[in-house]
Amino acid sequence: MLKIVTVIGTRPQFVKASVVSLALSQENWVTELLVETGQHYDRNMSTLFFEQLRLPSPRYYLNVGSHSHGVQTALMLKGVETVLVEEKPDLVLVYGDTNSTLAGSLAAAKLNIPVAHVEAGLRSFNRRMPEEINRVLTDHMSELLFAPTINAVENLKKEGVMEKNIFFTGDVMYDAALYFGSQAETMSTILQETRVRPKEFALITVHRAENTDDREKLGSICRGLARIAKTIPVIWPLHPRTRKALIQWNFFEFIEKHVKIIPPVGYLDMVMLEKHALAIVTDSGGVQKEAFFHRVPCVTLRTETEWPELVELGWNRIVPPDDPSLIETEVQRALGISGMDAQPYGDGQAAHKVVSVIRDYYGIL
Ligand code: UD1
Ligand code: UDP
Numbered sequence: 001m002l003k004i005v006t007v008i009g010t011r012p013q014f015v016k017a018s019v020v021s022l023a024l025s026q027e028n029w030v031t032e033l034l035v036e037t038g039q040h041y042d043r044n045m046s047t048l049f050f051e052q053l054r055l056p057s058p059r060y061y062l063n064v065g066s067h068s069h070g071v072q073t074a075l076m077l078k079g080v081e082t083v084l085v086e087e088k089p090d091l092v093l094v095y096g097d098t099n100s101t102l103a104g105s106l107a108a109a110k111l112n113i114p115v116a117h118v119e120a121g122l123r124s125f126n127r128r129m130p131e132e133i134n135r136v137l138t139d140h141m142s143e144l145l146f147a148p149t150i151n152a153v154e155n156l157k158k159e160g161v162m163e164k165n166i167f168f169t170g171d172v173m174y175d176a177a178l179y180f181g182s183q184a185e186t187m188s189t190i191l192q193e194t195r196v197r198p199k200e201f202a203l204i205t206v207h208r209a210e211n212t213d214d215r216e217k218l219g220s221i222c223r224g225l226a227r228i229a230k231t232i233p234v235i236w237p238l239h240p241r242t243r244k245a246l247i248q249w250n251f252f253e254f255i256e257k258h259v260k261i262i263p264p265v266g267y268l269d270m271v272m273l274e275k276h277a278l279a280i281v282t283d284s285g286g287v288q289k290e291a292f293f294h295r296v297p298c299v300t301l302r303t304e305t306e307w308p309e310l311v312e313l314g315w316n317r318i319v320p321p322d323d324p325s326l327i328e329t330e331v332q333r334a335l336g337i338s339g340m341d342a343q344p345y346g347d348g349q350a351a352h353k354v355v356s357v358i359r360d361y362y363g364i365l
Helices: 011-025 047-054 071-089 099-110 128-142 148-157 172-186 188-194 217-229 240-248 252-258 267-276 284-294 308-312 322-332 349-362
Strands: 003-010 029-038 089-093 115-118 144-147 166-168 202-205 234-237 261-263 279-282 298-300 314-318
Touching: 003 011, 003 071, 003 099, 011 029, 011 089, 011 172, 011 284, 011 349, 029 071, 029 349, 047 267, 071 099, 089 099, 099 115, 099 128, 115 128, 115 172, 115 349, 128 349, 144 148, 144 349, 148 166, 166 349, 172 267, 172 284, 188 267, 217 234, 217 240, 217 252, 217 322, 234 267, 240 252, 252 298, 267 284, 279 284, 279 322, 284 298, 284 308, 284 314, 298 322, 308 314
Parallel strands: 003 029, 003 089, 089 115, 115 144, 144 166, 202 234, 202 279, 234 261, 279 298, 298 314
Antiparallel strands: none
16 A cells, blocks of 8 residues: 655645545545644645545645744654654655745655655746745755646756656646535625625735735725725735735734724635635735636736736736736726636646556556
């Protein structure tokens, strides 16, 4: 029996792992056990996702919590290494580009355990982003690189990764959007709770360090959102990092007067808000794609994106968050647009493709 240890720790990783864990659980030649690092630990950033997405309970919880990058990554590295020495897995599975991803892949690589990376090959080409460092390092430590897009495949080839190690699977987040999208319609009551009507509100998420840790940028975002809120109700499920920054920079009282701030929501509520929003304004990687999956126009408050195909298709507009009036104008322009139709993220079967590549790699018949 093949043994896989999966290392996850943040909200988007719970979403991505849910569909792959489900696909693995349907196979009789493999067992998977989860290590949860504890990078995200508030109930509505972690446990709620395990419950809603029916993820198996983690076998190990490292309880790492929030620290500087170095300390957080080091604590995870130490904890994951202990688990790997104990469990001796055949493969370590990691997702995305967070510190949990880097710690999982580095711990495995140092023990000569093969690493499989889901969401390999994405690049912003901005090395100031902590995520870019995590992705590049993880890709170059991985044996199996599961690329969600053709652009990601090309990025890996340009960096000299051997083609035999790169597998275009499509995006597991698309699988999740399809699988949980209809459940959200019957199970979520978030539209009633927030008292908004379908297609009559804008949905906001902001949590990137480059936006929250820069007073000017966060101030500009708040003023931009306040302008938008004059004509469309704005709902903002607030990441804990952003809540802290809004309070620290004294923007919280101002923004609360204009925008409906709510705590971070579970995945089903988020999907429901996304599906029924008139427009989405975000700096999240996952939310940019989910806007497209649900065919909602999106404005991305950044200077670049790892998902350039959305911009090319016309569903996403990149708007550097330095000018409140530009944010407002671009959101107004985005309203009602419909981009071109295409399927750059595969056919909704990415998780099964990941599983079948692993099976082939180990020669299991
Ligand atoms: C992390 C990832 C980022 C990903 C995001 C998903 C890294 C470097 N960053 O960013 O790529 O897009 O997760 O949401 O790995 N906090 C809480 N409760 C929690 C979690 C965090 O209060 O449950 C607060 C703490 O003050 C913490 C801050 O949020 O210091 C940032 O958390 P952290 O996990 O370091 O980074 P994220 O911004 O969440
Ligand atoms: N998400 C959620 N509730 C929220 C905000 C986001 O369930 O309040 C989901 C979102 O639908 C997507 C994932 O979390 O599936 C994206 O995570 P995040 O934006 O934190 O990280 P990123 O994708 O930028 O790494």
